[in-house]
Amino acid sequence: MPEVRLAQEEIRRHNAGTLLRHVHLGGAVSRTALAERMRLNRSTIMALTTELATAGLVREELPADTGRAGRPSLVVRPDSGQxxxxxxxxxxxxxxxxxxxxxxxxxxxxxxxxxxxxxxxxxxxxxxxxxxxxxxxxxxxxxxxxxxxxxxxxxxxxxxxxxxxxxxxxxxxxxxxxxxxxxxxxxxxxxxxxxxxxGALAEQQRGAGSGFQNLIYLHGDVGVGGGIIVGGKLLDGDGGYGCELGHMVVNPYNGRPCGCGSHGCLEAEVGERALLDAAGRPADLFGRDAVRAVVDDADRGDSAAQEALHQVGDWLGIGVANLINLFNPGMVVFGGMLRDMYPGAATQVRARIATNVLPVARERVRLRTSALGDDAxxxxxxxxxxxxxxxxxxxxxxxxxx
Amino acid sequence: MPEVRLAQEEIRRHNAGTLLRHVHLGGAVSRTALAERMRLNRSTIMALTTELATAGLVREELPADTGRAGRPSLVVRPDSGQxxxxxxxxxxxxxxxxxxxxxxxxxxxxxxxxxxxxxxxxxxxxxxxxxxxxxxxxxxxxxxxxxxxxxxxxxxxxxxxxxxxxxxxxxxxxxxxxxxxxxxxxxxxxxxxxxxxxGALAEQQRGAGSGFQNLIYLHGDVGVGGGIIVGGKLLDGDGGYGCELGHMVVNPYNGRPCGCGSHGCLEAEVGERALLDAAGRPADLFGRDAVRAVVDDADRGDSAAQEALHQVGDWLGIGVANLINLFNPGMVVFGGMLRDMYPGAATQVRARIATNVLPVARERVRLRTSALGDDAxxxxxxxxxxxxxxxxxxxxxxxxxx
Missing domain, CATH: 3.30.420.40 (ATPase, nucleotide binding domain)
Known part of the structure; x- marks a missing residue:
C-alpha cells in the first residue's frame, strides 16, 4: 500500500525532527533519556542520531563520569558549528x-x-x-x-x-x-x-514558562501586546491576528484614549504613557529609561511613583484576571517594560486575581517576569x-x- | 521495526475513525468524495467502508440517479439502527x-x-x-x-x-x-x-459554525457561559476550566454585583437578572419565559423593553469586542437566552465591535444566533x-x- 510507505517516511522525518528539537531546546541529553521521552526503542534512537550526526547537526560523546557502574549511555548534543x-x-x-x-x-x-x-x-x-x-x-x-x-x-x-x-x-x-x-x-x-x-513562544521554549502548555505572555512597550499559548500552540485565530489583549477594554466609561481610536483599552491604562502620566512626568518624556526611572524612584520610596505603579497595577490586574478566567493558564509571564513594572504592581494584580477569578480557574496559576528579558x-x-x-x-x- | 507495525495499526484505526466521523457529521457521502477528503485511494476507502459496514456502523447504497453517465460511486451513510x-x-x-x-x-x-x-x-x-x-x-x-x-x-x-x-x-x-x-x-x-x-462543539459540528476552526459561543441563561474553539479544538486550559467569559469584568467601577462575589462581570451586566431589572420587571420574576416576554415586548414597540435590550447589548458588545481582539474568530454564536436577546441588541453589539476591535482582527468575523437552539x-x-x-x-x- 503506497499510504504505508509514505507514512513510514513521514514517521522517520517526524522522529528526526523531534529528536533534534529535544537537543536543540534541552541541550545535552542521553540516548536513554531520548528513547524514554520519544517512546522509541534504543536502536531507532541510535539510527536517528547517527543520521543527524552524519549531517553535522548533532554530536555524540561520552558523558562526564556518571558515578554509576556499567557502560554509560552516549550523550547527544546540538552541533553549534554547522x-x-x-x-x-x-x-x-x-x-x-x-x-x-x-x-x-x-x-x-x-x-x-x-x-x-x-x-x-x-x-x-x-x-x-x-x-x-x-x-x-x-x-x-x-x-x-x-x-x-x-x-x-x-x-x-x-x-x-x-x-x-x-x-x-x-x-x-x-x-x-x-x-x-x-x-x-x-x-x-x-x-x-x-x-x-x-516572546510567548520564546518564554515557553527557553524561558520562564518552559514546559507549560497554557501560558499568557504580556509584552509592554509603548503599548501592550500579547502572546497566548493554548494547548502548546500559539493562539493565532482565523487570520493570525489573535492575542490582541492590549485592546481588551477594561475601563469603558472613563478610559484614557487609545492609539487604536477607542478608549479604556488595557494598553491605554497600563502602557508607557499611562505610567508616566500617573507619575507626573513631563509629556515629552518617553522610552524604557523613563519607565525604569519611575520604577527606581518607587523602589527608593517615592510615594508618587509607588502610587503610579499601584494605579497602573490595578488596571493590569483587571486585564490579567479576565485572561485567567478565559484561558485557565498554568503561567502568566510579564515581559518587555512590564517586566520592570510588575514587581511594584504585583500586590494590585494579585488582589484583582483573588477577587475576580473563579477559584477553580486560578488554583494552579503562577505569575512570573520574563526570564529572557529584552531578548525574548x-x-x-x-x-x-x-x-x-x-x-x-x-x-x-x-x-x-x- | 515494531514501531512501523504499531504505526500501521494506528493509521488504520485513525482512518476508520475519520471515515466514520465524516458520515456521522456530514451524512451520506460518496466513496469518491471520501477518498478526496481523506486523501486516500479508492481501494483503501473501500476496505474501510467494508469493515465499518460489516460492523453495522455504515451502510453502502447506490445513490439516487446522478444524471451522469457511467457507474456511480457508492454512497456511504451512517447506520442509525445499530x-x-x-x-x-x-x-x-x-x-x-x-x-x-x-x-x-x-x-x-x-x-x-x-x-x-x-x-x-x-x-x-x-x-x-x-x-x-x-x-x-x-x-x-x-x-x-x-x-x-x-x-x-x-x-x-x-x-x-x-x-x-x-x-x-x-x-x-x-x-x-x-x-x-x-x-x-x-x-x-x-x-x-x-x-x-x-454548546460550542455542537454548533461547530452540527450548527451555525459548521466548518469554522475558530469560533466563540456565548451561552446565556441565569449567567453567561462560554465555549471557545481555537484551531478546531475546544480551549480547555490547564485544568479544563477555561472559557469563563461570563466573568470577564467589563464594568469594574460601577458594575452590578455578580454571583461569583465580584462586580461588573459580563454575566452580571447581560444575564437574565440584568435584562429583567433594566426592563423594570418585578424582582421575583425569572426564567426564559420572562426573558422572552421582554424580547416580545420590544418587538411590539415597547420602548422600555427596547431600551433594556440596548443597555444590555452595549455591555454584551464590549465583551464580544474584547473576545474578537483576543481570538480573531471566524464566527461568534449567541446561544441559550442570548439567542433570543441578540437580535434586539445587535446594533449595540456591532457598534462596539466597530469601535473597539482592530480592523484587521474583525475583517472576516460573522455574528450568528445558535442554529441548534435549546438543544445545543x-x-x-x-x-x-x-x-x-x-x-x-x-x-x-x-x-x-x-
Whole structure:
C-alpha cells in the first residue's frame, strides 16, 4: 500500500525532527533519556542520531563520569558549528540582527537605535539587510544558513510576513517579509511574527514558562501586546491576528484614549504613557529609561511613583484576571517594560486575581517576569527561523546550500 | 521495526475513525468524495467502508440517479439502527435525557422541569438515571449503547466528571459523572462537559459554525457561559476550566454585583437578572419565559423593553469586542437566552465591535444566533458520548456488548 510507505517516511522525518528539537531546546541529553521521552526503542534512537550526526547537526560523546557502574549511555548534543539562522527584531526603539546556532546560542549580533518616529519600510529593511549580510559574510565558510526569522511590533499576515498594521511606525500593508528576504539575497524566505507572539513562544521554549502548555505572555512597550499559548500552540485565530489583549477594554466609561481610536483599552491604562502620566512626568518624556526611572524612584520610596505603579497595577490586574478566567493558564509571564513594572504592581494584580477569578480557574496559576528579558522577541524570531529545520532536518539540509 | 507495525495499526484505526466521523457529521457521502477528503485511494476507502459496514456502523447504497453517465460511486451513510449513545443535559431549568443514533439522530427523549433551587446530587442523578435506564430498556434488542455524555451548567473536572463548581445549584466538588455512571449501571463511564463548552462543539459540528476552526459561543441563561474553539479544538486550559467569559469584568467601577462575589462581570451586566431589572420587571420574576416576554415586548414597540435590550447589548458588545481582539474568530454564536436577546441588541453589539476591535482582527468575523437552539448543549453531550467510538470504531464495538 503506497499510504504505508509514505507514512513510514513521514514517521522517520517526524522522529528526526523531534529528536533534534529535544537537543536543540534541552541541550545535552542521553540516548536513554531520548528513547524514554520519544517512546522509541534504543536502536531507532541510535539510527536517528547517527543520521543527524552524519549531517553535522548533532554530536555524540561520552558523558562526564556518571558515578554509576556499567557502560554509560552516549550523550547527544546540538552541533553549534554547522548550521545557523538569522534572527531580526524590529522593536519600538531598536533594530537588532543576530546569528544564532542550533541550541539557541547567540553567535554574533548587530544593533541600532531606532528613532521613535519616521521609519519607513525601505529604511528599516536597509539597516536589517546590511546587518544580516554582515553576519552571513562573517560566518565560518563551512556553516550553512538554514532559515531566517523576524519579530515585528505589529500585526503580521502569517503566510508572507506582510505587516497589516504597525501602529508604532504607522505602517499599513507593508511587504516587510518579502522585502527583507529580497534584500538579504540568501534565497531564503523570511518568516515574520508579531513580537509578543514570538516572546510567548520564546518564554515557553527557553524561558520562564518552559514546559507549560497554557501560558499568557504580556509584552509592554509603548503599548501592550500579547502572546497566548493554548494547548502548546500559539493562539493565532482565523487570520493570525489573535492575542490582541492590549485592546481588551477594561475601563469603558472613563478610559484614557487609545492609539487604536477607542478608549479604556488595557494598553491605554497600563502602557508607557499611562505610567508616566500617573507619575507626573513631563509629556515629552518617553522610552524604557523613563519607565525604569519611575520604577527606581518607587523602589527608593517615592510615594508618587509607588502610587503610579499601584494605579497602573490595578488596571493590569483587571486585564490579567479576565485572561485567567478565559484561558485557565498554568503561567502568566510579564515581559518587555512590564517586566520592570510588575514587581511594584504585583500586590494590585494579585488582589484583582483573588477577587475576580473563579477559584477553580486560578488554583494552579503562577505569575512570573520574563526570564529572557529584552531578548525574548529576538529569541522567538530565531526559533521561527529554525522551524523548517526542526520539521524536516535532513530535507532542509539537502535543499539548503551556502 | 515494531514501531512501523504499531504505526500501521494506528493509521488504520485513525482512518476508520475519520471515515466514520465524516458520515456521522456530514451524512451520506460518496466513496469518491471520501477518498478526496481523506486523501486516500479508492481501494483503501473501500476496505474501510467494508469493515465499518460489516460492523453495522455504515451502510453502502447506490445513490439516487446522478444524471451522469457511467457507474456511480457508492454512497456511504451512517447506520442509525445499530449503535447509540445516551446524552444528558443538566440545565438551569430542566433535566433532559436522550437516546441518539449515529448521524446525530434523536431517537427518543425524556425531560423534566428542574426547580431553580434545591437540587442535590442524589435527586438530580436519580431522575437522570431513571430516564437513562428507560431509554436503554426500550432500545431495539440488537442495538448497542457505545457511550454516555452529559452536559452540566458548571465547571467540570475533565477526567472524571467531578462538578468543581456549580453556581446555580450550589454544588462544590460533587462526583456527578461517577455517580451517574454507577446509577445507570451500564458498565460505561460518563463523560461530562460544561454546557457552554458542549454548546460550542455542537454548533461547530452540527450548527451555525459548521466548518469554522475558530469560533466563540456565548451561552446565556441565569449567567453567561462560554465555549471557545481555537484551531478546531475546544480551549480547555490547564485544568479544563477555561472559557469563563461570563466573568470577564467589563464594568469594574460601577458594575452590578455578580454571583461569583465580584462586580461588573459580563454575566452580571447581560444575564437574565440584568435584562429583567433594566426592563423594570418585578424582582421575583425569572426564567426564559420572562426573558422572552421582554424580547416580545420590544418587538411590539415597547420602548422600555427596547431600551433594556440596548443597555444590555452595549455591555454584551464590549465583551464580544474584547473576545474578537483576543481570538480573531471566524464566527461568534449567541446561544441559550442570548439567542433570543441578540437580535434586539445587535446594533449595540456591532457598534462596539466597530469601535473597539482592530480592523484587521474583525475583517472576516460573522455574528450568528445558535442554529441548534435549546438543544445545543444536549447535542454536544451526545457528541461527547460518541467520541470514543469515533476514535476507534471497531475497538469500541469489540469492547461494548449490550
Amino acid at each position: 548550521v545557523y539562522v538569522l534572527a531580526f527584531d524590529v522593536a519600538v526603539d531598536r533594530l537588532v540582527a543576530a546569528r544564532v546556532a542550533l541550541g539557541g546560542i547567540m553567535l554574533d549580533r548587530r544593533e541600532a537605535v531606532r528613532p521613535r518616529a519616521g521609519a519607513d519600510l525601505d529604511r528599516v529593511v536597509e539597516v536589517l539587510a546590511r546587518f544580516g549580510r554582515q553576519l552571513h559574510r562573517t560566518a565560518p565558510p563551512d556553516s550553512v544558513c538554514v532559515g531566517v526569522g523576524a519579530s515585528y511590533c505589529g500585526m503580521i499576515r502569517p503566510g508572507d510576513g506582510m505587516v497589516r498594521f504597525g501602529p508604532d511606525m504607522g505602517w499599513v500593508d507593508q511587504a516587510f517579509g518579502t522585502e527583507l528576504g529580497r534584500r538579504l539575497g540568501l534565497g531564503l524566505p523570511v518568516s515574520v511574527g508579531n513580537e509578543a507572539h514570538l 522577541t529576538l529569541v522567538g524570531a530565531a526559533e521561527l527561523g529554525f522551524s523548517d529545520l526542526l520539521a524536516d532536518p535532513l530535507g532542509v539540509l539537502t535543499r539548503t546550500t551556502r | 449503535v447509540y449513545v445516551l446524552a444528558f443535559d443538566v440545565a438551569v431549568d430542566r433535566l433532559v435525557a436522550a437516546r441518539v443514533a449515529l448521524g446525530g439522530i434523536m431517537l427518543d427523549r425524556r425531560e423534566a422541569v428542574r426547580p431553580r433551587a434545591g437540587a442535590d446530587l442524589d435527586r438530580v442523578v436519580e431522575v437522570l438515571a431513571r430516564f437513562g435506564r428507560q431509554l436503554h430498556r426500550t432500545a431495539p434488542p440488537d442495538s448497542v449503547c457505545v457511550g454516555v455524555g452529559a452536559s452540566y451548567c458548571g465547571m467540570i473536572r475533565p477526567g472524571d466528571g467531578m462538578v468543581r463548581f456549580g453556581p446555580d445549584m450550589g454544588w462544590v466538588d460533587q462526583a456527578f459523572g461517577t455517580e451517574l455512571g454507577r446509577r445507570l449501571g451500564l458498565g460505561l463511564p460518563v463523560s461530562v462537559g460544561n454546557e457552554a463548552h458542549l 448543549t444536549l447535542v454536544g453531550a451526545a457528541e461527547l458520548g460518541f467520541s470514543d467510538l469515533l476514535a476507534d470504531p471497531l475497538g469500541v464495538l469489540t469492547r461494548t456488548t449490550r
